[in-house]
Amino acid sequence: MTVAVVGGGISGLVVAWRLRSRGMDAVVLEATSRLGGVVGTHVRQGFAVETGPNSFLDREPATRELAAALGLEDRIRAADVSAKRRYVYTRGRMRSVPASPPAFLKSDVLPAGAKLRVLGELFSARGPEGVDESLADFGRRHLGRTATEVLLDAVQTGIFAGDVERLSVGATFPQLVKLEREHRSLILGAIRAQRAQRKALPPGPGAPAKLGGALSTFEGGLGTLTGALATALGDAARVGAAVEGLTRAEGGGWRLSVNTQGQRAELDATRVVLAAPAYVAQHLVRPLDDALAGLLGGIDYAPIAAVHLGFAAGTTPAPDGFGFLVPPREGRRLLGAIHASTVFPFRVEGGGVLYTCMVGGARRPELVALDEAQLVTLAREELAALAGVDAAPSFTQVFRWPRGIPQYQVGHLARMDAIDAALARWPGLHLTGNAYKGVGLNDCIRNGLQLADALVDGSAR
Ligand SMILES: Cc1cc2nc3c(=O)[nH]c(=O)nc-3n(C[C@H](O)[C@H](O)[C@H](O)COP(=O)(O)OP(=O)(O)OC[C@H]3O[C@@H](n4cnc5c(N)ncnc54)[C@H](O)[C@@H]3O)c2cc1C
CATH class of the missing domain: 3.50.50.60 (FAD/NAD(P)-binding domain)
Structure with a gap:
């Protein structure tokens, strides 16, 4: 066979x-x-740059199993601990994304009124059952408009480079829909899930160290x-x-x-x-099968460009944290940037600094059609304006993916059922x-x- x-x-x-x-x-x-x-890694002038994906969360047994079978388990490299800090460029400056509920209460990532609205999530209602909702509608019901546009948008941009108004919550974040169905409130659901996890896995020898999984790559990219x-x-x-x-x-x-x-x-x-x-x-x-072809053809893709800017040691300070995302309401031309040399210091030789800037997505697809020199200029201008990086890069490399990331839009789950039914023929x-x-x-x-x-x-x- x-x-x-x-x-x-x-x-x-x-x-x-x-x-x-x-x-x-x-x-x-x-x-x-x-x-x-x-997927691919290019090494030039001491900078190891990724053509597309940058990392994966080391919590998937299938990925571990594959790495082990290929003899690569020893070559998995976890991100630097500082990569846990993430930033959002909002209301005109970089703000840290809080990693815990107490940090959220102290944080300025949202204005006070929007923070109060997030706390109101405890009283939010369930959505209509069996209706495929947009991520934005789901987010507004639970977290309010501002948190949806700033925080939920940042989460989806980091994965789909999509549009919150068009992505399906059920297809992109099924765990959120499950939390809502089971607990009504996402905050209550998250608290109960954490409690249950702690009960099932008392701390001590034999307990897994990290349930979330470390952000990782392989030695060599x-x-x-x-x-x-x-x-x-x-x-x-x-x-x-x-x-x-x-x-x-x-x-x-x-x-x-x-x-x-x-x-x-x-x-x-x-x-x-x-x-x-x-x-x-x-x-x-x-x-x-014309019908199956029609279903497949209805899956949209967002274009994306990865623009790598490398700086020689001592020409610009090493940035803190994983990187930053920019909500659409800021009206900027960058989706965000990964602080690649902070996350994985071994990707750059001799103490240089590497930024991987993401351009395009469902929000600004036309930018991916710019030529490479224009994309480098755009990334430099935006990094200067958003992060104050005004040194000249000694290394640049652009990878463009005109149809880079599939968009699971509202209706995607029904489309998948129809595709599965068509394939049965x-x-x-x-x-x-x-x-x-x-x-x-x-x-x-x-x-x-x-x-x-x-x-x-x-x-x-
Ligand atoms: C810029 C970018 C950043 C990303 N970042 C991350 C990340 O950090 N972490 C993460 O987990 N995921 C990330 N992703 C997503 C992830 O990398 C992809 O979803 C995944 O690698 C897709 O793999 P695939 O094999 O399904 O598709 P593809 O990689 O698209 O492979 C499809 C292959 O089919 C080939 N092909 C096309 N037509 C034909 C034909 N007629 N005959 C034969 N071959 C054909 C293509 O040439 C291609 O090689 C990112 C994606 C992009 C684009």
Whole structure:
């Protein structure tokens, strides 16, 4: 049995790696010349910069299991403790995001009236049952308008670079909906959950040190993980192989049309896993199933650019904390920035400073179309205005992702049910990747491993 996996991002690599580890034949077909998709690490002039994701929360058993199986467990590197501090640029200056309820009461991140409104959350009502709400509607009901625009927006921007008015709360933060359903108030729910956790796990030997999980990367950057998967897959992962067509083969299998540097060839497979973006899957399934193609094509993506600015040692002070986010109400051109050299000091040689500025998103998509020099100028101007960084960088690098992050908009959960129902018409055809059930690296790894296991165990159709 051969499984053809279309797309060599983290999702596709994980599926194929697991299938092969469990004795099933699998091949990855990747259109570009490089495996890893949006994940990758470049090292130049002593700065190790990430093409896309910067880190993951080390609390997902699937990611730990994958790292261990690849011999990478010893190479997981936790962020510096100072990365726990985060900032929001609001009301004209940088303000620290409180990490605990007492800190929130003392904090100036929200004006006094908005803080009082957050305390009113204790009395907030449940939303209408079975209605997929926007993150903004959910946030306004529980936390009020200002906290939604400043704090909730910052949380989603750090993951989706999206628009709170359009994202679905159920698809992006299902844990919030669960808290509301079970406890009505999020604050009450969080307090009860913490109490229950403490009861279940009394402190002492054997108790896990951190339930939240440390923000982490790998020695050598996140490219270490995709590089190890590529090495493990060897010739089973083919680059420069764009899948352009998909048809039913006689006898129930699949026939793929693969374009390898202008040469078209056909490849037969018993099963196909589409791990390419939803807009690619849409084109591939269009001739088979117009309705499924329509559902896939309705998943929107936000463009994003990562603009890295590196400063030689001594030219600008090392910034404190993980980084900062900028709510849309400030009217700025930066979504935020990661203090990459503070979070992971080993990413920069010789004491330099590295900022990773994020531009675009659902809020300002047009900015991602600027050329690289313009993006560097924009990032420098914004860093100077927001964080007072006016030194000249000695290193710059830009990575642009015109369709970077899938947007789980209101209706996404119903769309996923309809996609699953449509897929049931096509045994042997499977979808995975960041467009469907989680955009984080942990989600992609967990979902990829689960799909591969279901294929091996025979529980997938
Ligand atoms: C700028 C940025 C920052 C992020 N930051 C974080 C972070 O800090 N932490 C975190 O957990 N997550 C982060 N994410 C999200 C996470 O990195 C992604 O969701 C995840 O890596 C997506 O992996 P994937 O394999 O599903 O998709 P992709 O990486 O998009 O891979 C899909 C692959 O399919 C290939 N392909 C396309 N068409 C074809 C075809 N016709 N034939 C064959 N192959 C094809 C593509 O070339 C690509 O390699 C970030 C994402 C971005 C863009």
